[in-house]
Amino acid sequence: MNLNSSDNTNRISKYGANGKTIKKTLRQFITYILLFITFNCFATQTKVTRVIDGDTFETESGEKVRLIGINAPEMSDFYGLEAKKYLKNIVENKVIYLQTDNISNDRDRYQRLLRYVIIDGIDVNKKMVADGFAFAYLKYKFSKSDSYEKAQIRAREKNLGIWGNSQNDSNKPKQFDETIEFWKTISPKAYFIISILILLILYGLYTYFKK
Numbered sequence: 001m002n003l004n005s006s007d008n009t010n011r012i013s014k015y016g017a018n019g020k021t022i023k024k025t026l027r028q029f030i031t032y033i034l035l036f037i038t039f040n041c042f043a044t045q046t047k048v049t050r051v052i053d054g055d056t057f058e059t060e061s062g063e064k065v066r067l068i069g070i071n072a073p074e075m076s077d078f079y080g081l082e083a084k085k086y087l088k089n090i091v092e093n094k095v096i097y098l099q100t101d102n103i104s105n106d107r108d109r110y111q112r113l114l115r116y117v118i119i120d121g122i123d124v125n126k127k128m129v130a131d132g133f134a135f136a137y138l139k140y141k142f143s144k145s146d147s148y149e150k151a152q153i154r155a156r157e158k159n160l161g162i163w164g165n166s167q168n169d170s171n172k173p174k175q176f177d178e179t180i181e182f183w184k185t186i187s188p189k190a191y192f193i194i195s196i197l198i199l200l201i202l203y204g205l206y207t208y209f210k211k
Contacts, residue, residue: 043097043118052093054083054134056112064113067125068101068141072134079162083133090124091117104142116144132161162169 010141050058052070058064072087073080078113098115108114116123128134129148136148156163 043099045095045097046091046141047095051084051088052079054087054128057087059089064110064112065098065117066110067109067128067134068104068114069137069144069148070125070134071126071160073156079133080131082161084126086131086133087124087128090127091119094119095126101142101144104140127164129154130159130160130164132156135162153156 046059046061046063048057049060052058052064053075055067056064073079075084097118098113098180099118100115104114106114123144126144126148127150129136130151136145136152138145138149142148155161
């Protein structure tokens with residue numbers, strides 16, 4: 001009787017241990033499945049065919065993609081060509097993942113897709129800022145703004161890329177000009193109204209001083 005009882009206890013312990021192992025494996029499997037589904041729901045795979053500048057490229061489907069959360073120098077600006085070359089080396093002719101941002105628009109006013117770009121697990125948008133080839137685009141809200149701002153501060157402290165020549169006034173990078181961008185967003189109708197108001201003010205001043 002005692003032997004049978006001991007055997008039963010050993011069997012129960014064995015099955016119990018196996019049961020825990022199976023449960024652990026199932027939990028891991030379910031976790032991986034959920035991560036896979038989550039990633040694929042919010043990211044799409046594509047191939048980059050052409051880099052346009054330091055924050056824009058074209059995919060094999062013909063879509064133009066604007067890297068969300070960053071602003072690289074224009075091609076005519078200081079460090080514009082370097083920024084383009086750097087992005088080109090990272091993504092051109094390579095398969096990447098495009099990820100949306102839950103608090104940003106899907107497209108910009110030029111109908112370009114606004115996306116985070118992931119390659120080999122690396123956030124390319126942040127890398128462009130961290131390595132000094134783009135600015136953190138903090139004018140608009142996006143979910144990774146704090147992280148990108150910190151990356152920009154570190155790049156500036158280390159004098160990386162754009163920031164490496166910031167002490168030379170003749171080569172100062174043209175940081176994103178908020179004032180110019182503001183006027184770009186104003187419609188022709190608004191320009192007309194503003195012009196009328198300015199003319200009225202000038203006429204009022206002319207009349208006042210003429211008396």
